[in-house]
Amino acid sequence: MHDPKNTLILIKKEIQEINPNSQLIVVTKTFGMSKILPIIETGHNHFGENKVQEAVEKWSTIKKTYPKIKLHMIGKLQTNKVKFAVQLFDYIHSVDNEKLAKKIADEQLKVNKKLKIFLQVNIGDENQKSGINKNNLDQLVSYCKEIELDVVGLMCIPPADINPENYFEEMKKLNNDFGFTELSMGMSSDFLLAIQHHSTYVRIGSSIFGERT
Numbered sequence: 028m029h030d031p032k033n034t035l036i037l038i039k040k041e042i043q044e045i046n047p048n049s050q051l052i053v054v055t056k057t058f059g060m061s062k063i064l065p066i067i068e069t070g071h072n073h074f075g076e077n078k079v080q081e082a083v084e085k086w087s088t089i090k091k092t093y094p095k096i097k098l099h100m101i102g103k104l105q106t107n108k109v110k111f112a113v114q115l116f117d118y119i120h121s122v123d124n125e126k127l128a129k130k131i132a133d134e135q136l137k138v139n140k141k142l143k144i145f146l147q148v149n150i151g152d153e154n155q156k157s158g159i160n161k162n163n164l165d166q167l168v169s170y171c172k173e174i175e176l177d178v179v180g181l182m183c184i185p186p187a188d189i190n191p192e193n194y195f196e197e198m199k200k201l202n203n204d205f206g207f208t209e210l211s212m213g214m215s216s217d218f219l220l221a222i223q224h225h226s227t228y229v230r231i232g233s234s235i236f237g238e239r240t
């Protein structure tokens with residue numbers, strides 16, 4: 028039978044062999060705490076959710092019980108949810124416009140907290156996808172500096188169903204150009220390739236827990 032704990036250990040070993048500095052984010056969206064707790068109990072600390080409301084319901088209490096847990100917001104973030112996101116999360120991977128960046132900076136000031144921020148790049152230039160166009164990235168990076176957001180790197184979700192290698196390579200170069208130290212890319216299907224292209228945070232859900240329904 029498929030055991031999430033065994034898969035977790037295997038995946039961590041595979042990551043470790045390529046780049047010991049890469050961090051696994053276990054993506055727990057749609058899964059309940061009964062599935063997640065055994066993973067927490069292995070000592071794993073980094074978890075990702077894509078909806079603020081779901082994350083607040085699932086993690087507010089548990090995070091107090093396990094203070095070492097780091098929560099990553101990996102989904103699209105609406106400005107009216109930023110207040111709750113800033114209170115709960117430690118990282119936001121999906122900042123792609125100035126209005127959202129400013130809202131995060133303002134809310135952080137109110138609660139005296141500073142999250143680590145990734146700027147999401149629409150690397151395949153797809154209409155339906157979130158993320159900033161790479162040609163406008165320069166401006167967003169400057170703006171985030173101005174308002175003192177702690178931007179640690181870039182994030183992407185490359186186009187589905189084609190080999191992501193060229194996109195990963197492009198992201199690696201962009202990240203280097205800006206001098207960022209962290210890079211958020213790679214999911215269940217392509218995380219090893221992403222790490223070979225210097226990803227430092229891979230986001231993995233279904234290969235650990237099984238398919239989401």
Ligand SMILES: *Cc1c(COP(=O)(O)O)cnc(C)c1O
Binds near residue numbers: 102184214215230231
């Ligand atoms: C759901 C999700 C993941 C995890 O995807 P899997 O294919 O289940 O590993 C990674 N990143 C983002 C932004 C997601 O929404």
